[in-house]
Amino acid sequence: MSDSKDSFPESEKAGVYRAIYQRRDMRHFLPDPLDEALIEKLLSAAHAAPSVGYMQPWRILRIRARATREALHGLVEKERQTTAKALGKRSDEFMQLKVQGILDCGEVWVVSLMEARERHLFGRRTMPQMDLASASCAIQNLWLAARAEGVGVGWVSLFEPEDLRSLLGMPDGADPIAILCIGQVPEFYDQPMLAKEGWAQRGDLNDYVMLDAWDEDKAIRAQQQWETTDE
């Protein structure tokens, strides 16, 4: 196939793929603050995300108060213990993993879905959860832009949403979905941290792509890495 008329020049294309492949869910941070102009670029990248019915459901809370950051850390540590207990035989292995850099990183942001989402029906009548899909695309934009800037991002979802809502004075209809740790890092992992640590491995792409209908043989194979690492 000849190149599409709308395709990017090679170096720009390479940047997109490099961001996609070198992006990491970071857990280790340096304390250096981020420049405000850079923060603005990352926020704008997130805000340029697609959204179902153009509802733009994301709300971003920048946490600057040290006491609030420490309270967030407390919520995560509490849920980490509870998750470990629920994991049973993989509990010890889970507790070995450093799962957050909330106290160390330059910036902590909480991302939430906005309140009063129920009246947005476009693309959501049968699948109201599409608002989360949109907000996740916003976070992925931010993640990739940050990687291009040499800045690390970690998405922490180890918390009780109700506790977080209460801590930050959020109304009932607003649903927090992420605590983001953002900042300079000592180095980007050469592969995903959970792969490095042996928690799981990336599956073979061929098992994730089915033709024309569900393929249970492939579905089972894609699950196999878990079957083996679970035991």
Place this chain on the structure above:
Amino acid sequence: MSDSKDSFPESEKAGVYRAIYQRRDMRHFLPDPLDEALIEKLLSAAHAAPSVGYMQPWRILRIRARATREALHGLVEKERQTTAKALGKRSDEFMQLKVQGILDCGEVWVVSLMEARERHLFGRRTMPQMDLASASCAIQNLWLAARAEGVGVGWVSLFEPEDLRSLLGMPDGADPIAILCIGQVPEFYDQPMLAKEGWAQRGDLNDYVMLDAWDEDKAIRAQQQWETTDE
């Protein structure tokens, strides 16, 4: 701030931001087929997404059979009518919008969450919906890579999941989240289609970013574009 040691060269960085800002949710396609090597690149980009607990919950069904594609189109058209009725006073406006290019585009993919997700507790004990967040990041990867290649993508969520599951022989635990239209396009819209058509406008970023706690004044302002376009 001096540049981070891990930041990309300027042209690669520019590519990342260009993909983020020029990506569009496309509804108008040309019928030209996509090269298999390019399809493989897009699939790999999706598969490089982050996932909660590294569970890789995405499953992608490439629809090549014309009859299946037509059946998908039928499901979307049915839900489009139902959504229009539910929208009340914006019903006519909604029906003016072309919401899919399923019959025209080069490739149609259905993205689904895998079955048997309940045993993946890492990062999901309190927020099981994080699997959807991961799959959405995979779709955003694909969307940005496609834009860099000059290829359009449209995410259609106008369907009854149960009907789609039944059409494609999917097990109960697997949840379809997207019909993706992928292919060559006549041109990329210069702004989001729903903005062009006056359905909604992008909000002012400042209203989406709060400091340290929920800010109801900002939350209300971020909703205002809807207050005005709703009436």
